[in-house]
Amino acid sequence: MYDGKRFDLAMVDNDPLTLGMMTLLIRRDLPEAKVIWTCRRGRDAVARCLSAGSRPDVLLVDMSLEGMDGVEVCRRIREKTTDVALIGITSFSLEHYAADALAAGAQCVMDKARVKEICDAAVALANGRMPQTRYVSDQTVARSHAPLVAHEGTVADGGSVAGSGLGSGVSASVAVAALTEREREVMRLCAQGRSSREIGELLHVGESSVKTYVMRAARKLGARNRTQAVAEWLMLQD
Incomplete structure (x- = not known):
């Protein structure tokens, strides 16, 4: 560039x-x-x-x-x-x-x-x-831009983000597509009840990195915290 x-x-x-x-x-x-x-x-x-x-x-x-x-x-x-x-x-x-x-x-x-x-x-x-x-x-500038644009459009269309999960404005396919493969992997392990330390050991990354992945995934899923993110993730798997 x-x-x-x-x-x-x-x-x-x-x-x-x-x-x-x-x-x-x-x-x-x-x-x-x-x-x-x-x-x-x-x-x-x-x-x-x-x-x-x-x-x-x-x-x-x-x-x-x-x-x-x-x-x-x-x-x-x-x-x-x-x-x-x-x-x-x-x-x-x-x-x-x-x-x-x-x-x-x-x-x-x-x-x-x-x-x-x-x-x-x-x-x-x-x-x-x-x-x-x-x-x-772990994302390029362009890749970090895409989910934020999707998030902005959802809010503009009247979908609820913070406080009530994905809301009616976000489809499951859009929410899942916004997550990177590593974020999906971390959410799968979170859904199994594993701690950040355990996930870090399994993926060979630091505990702080795991928390970063969880926070990113939570924002993309319209969740306020890890617990809500896991709940939204499990709903999307149905």
Whole structure:
């Protein structure tokens, strides 16, 4: 997608000191990137990413934004476009945000203090590769876009998502098709009553990865939590 020499990068963070420092460090350590803008509000970041004239190739999204939080920023951008790679950044627990952010279309979630690693991830994404980091999506930008579009259309058509399962707006075939093969495998094991640790051992992945798969599957199935997700999964098997 890119020639590996130059790409546009932007940031949204509610701390002006963080924005200033990260801009300086990125400009120093990442000559391939041009920081085209920074902002402090999630709504502003969404608007700029959805405008062709200000759309970056890579957006760094602070997870703990005030007002519209980082997860919602990722979701609103990914629902509308596959042209922006999203890197969630935080100074708090990565595990706290990872599952929701990845389910909302982010490509990875990283420690805000590890600027060099964030730069490496940005270069990888700008060149069509997945970054080598702990909390990373197993889906391409395009694949993470598809289920969110289906979800948005369901809500627009009057289907209930949160609070009442799939509702009348989502067919079983659409819900199942939205899940990746690994998410289906995890849901099958969850339905057997296995714990995240047991599933991780069976699939040779970390327990945190299992929780990420469950959270993604839950969102696609219109469930609020693991228990509801399992219930919806079992209903779809009938």
